[in-house]
Amino acid sequence: MLDVSSGYIYIESEVTTVNIKSAHGNAMTDEGGEAGRRRPSEGTSSAGKSGADKSGAGNGKDGSAPARRKARGSFHHGDLADALVVAGTEMIAERASADFSLREVAGAVGVSHTAAYRHFSSKTELMAEIALRGFRALQAHLEDSADRLSDPDADLHELLLQVGRTYIAFAVDNAGTYRILFRPDVCNRAPFPALANAADEAFLALVAVIEKARGGGIITRDIADEMLASTFWASLHGYASLLLDRQISEGADVYAPPAERETFLILIVNALTAQ
Numbered sequence: 001m002l003d004v005s006s007g008y009i010y011i012e013s014e015v016t017t018v019n020i021k022s023a024h025g026n027a028m029t030d031e032g033g034e035a036g037r038r039r040p041s042e043g044t045s046s047a048g049k050s051g052a053d054k055s056g057a058g059n060g061k062d063g064s065a066p067a068r069r070k071a072r073g074s075f076h077h078g079d080l081a082d083a084l085v086v087a088g089t090e091m092i093a094e095r096a097s098a099d100f101s102l103r104e105v106a107g108a109v110g111v112s113h114t115a116a117y118r119h120f121s122s123k124t125e126l127m128a129e130i131a132l133r134g135f136r137a138l139q140a141h142l143e144d145s146a147d148r149l150s151d152p153d154a155d156l157h158e159l160l161l162q163v164g165r166t167y168i169a170f171a172v173d174n175a176g177t178y179r180i181l182f183r184p185d186v187c188n189r190a191p192f193p194a195l196a197n198a199a200d201e202a203f204l205a206l207v208a209v210i211e212k213a214r215g216g217g218i219i220t221r222d223i224a225d226e227m228l229a230s231t232f233w234a235s236l237h238g239y240a241s242l243l244l245d246r247q248i249s250e251g252a253d254v255y256a257p258p259a260e261r262e263t264f265l266i267l268i269v270n271a272l273t274a275q
Contacts, residue, residue, distance in 0.1 A: 047128035047195040081119040083109045085133065088126050093176030096244075098183070102126060127180050128192045134177035135198035141170050142205040146212070156216040157269055163209050164236055164265040171240035179244065182237070206233055210272075218273045228272060235268045 087108040091100050102123045106116035120126040145166035149159045171178040180186060181199075189196040207229040213219045219228065239259070242248045248259035 047125065047132040047192045080109070080111060080115060081129075084116055084119060084126060085130055089130055089176040089180075091176070092130075092179055096175075096179070098123070098127060098180065124185055127183065127186045128195050130177060131180045131183075131186050132192070132195040132198045134174065134181050135195070135202045137174070137177070138167075138170055138181075139198070139202040139205050141166050142202065142209070146205070146209050156213045156218045157273065159209065160213055160232075160269045160272065161262075161265050163206070164232075164268065165261070167236045168240050168243070168261060168265075171237075171244065175244055178240065203229065203233065213273070220275060221272075232268065232272060239264055 084105055088100070088105045091105065091108070092098050100123070102116055102120060103113040105123075105126065106113045120129065142163055145163050146159060149155070149162060186192070186195070187199065207225055210219065210225045210229045210232065214225060221228070239248075239261070243250065243259065247256050249256040250259050250261060
């Protein structure tokens with residue numbers, strides 16, 4: 001069991017932000033950060049059915065563009081889809097909601113809404129692509145966090161704590177992406193099978209951590225590893241969501257009930273590993 005009586009609070013964030021990488025290797029992020037791994041395949045949207053994009057994305061009159069925007073017609077094949085994903089993600093982060101239209105996202109990157117519709121047939125499809133890339137990035141971060149404690153003699157309590165820190169830090173550092181991951185209109189498995197698969201793979205990263213903890217003898221409950229992983233995930237998601245929505249506060253602000261991230265994680269790990 002881990003001691004929380006000292007009141008010592010240690011909050012660590014080693015998480016980088018979501019990487020969105022174009023076909024030409026240009027890294028773009030949710031809110032800045034280093035490149036991650038894997039990229040969805042080219043097409044109308046990799047969250048749903050793949051298809052060859054035959055459009056000349058971003059065609060239009062030449063001219064100067066606002067900061068962070070490319071001039072009309074300057075997008076290479078595939079770059080416009082990435083730019084739309086970045087712009088949509090930034091809007092969600094800034095507004096704390098998805099209250100925008102695909103036309104508005106197109107305007108933010110300096111292209112016509114017609115050009116945007118060649119890549120995404122609807123705003124929901126754009127959000128599904130944001131979510132797909134987000135789940136893949138989350139999976140990568142969780143796996144990388146676990147790999148840092150891959151030594152056979154590693155403290156498995158610390159492993160669970162580190163994965164929990166990574167999950168919450170990912171949500172905070174990538175608020176725009178994280179707010180989309182669990183939207184009911186996006187998490188529909190029928191039209192977006194690739195997104196559903198990415199979500200499953202992220203969950204399996206948590207299952208693998210639980211399995212490792214059980215193999216090391218610190219989890220002995222007669223409960224399926226998948227059920228324990230779901231409990232872990234639900235707890236982490238609840239804390240992260242309350243924090244993003246300012247329903248709890250980790251700072252000195254008095255706008256919401258106080259929260260201490262490390263204490264929360266210790267309590268959750270203690271519950272998972274209780275004999």
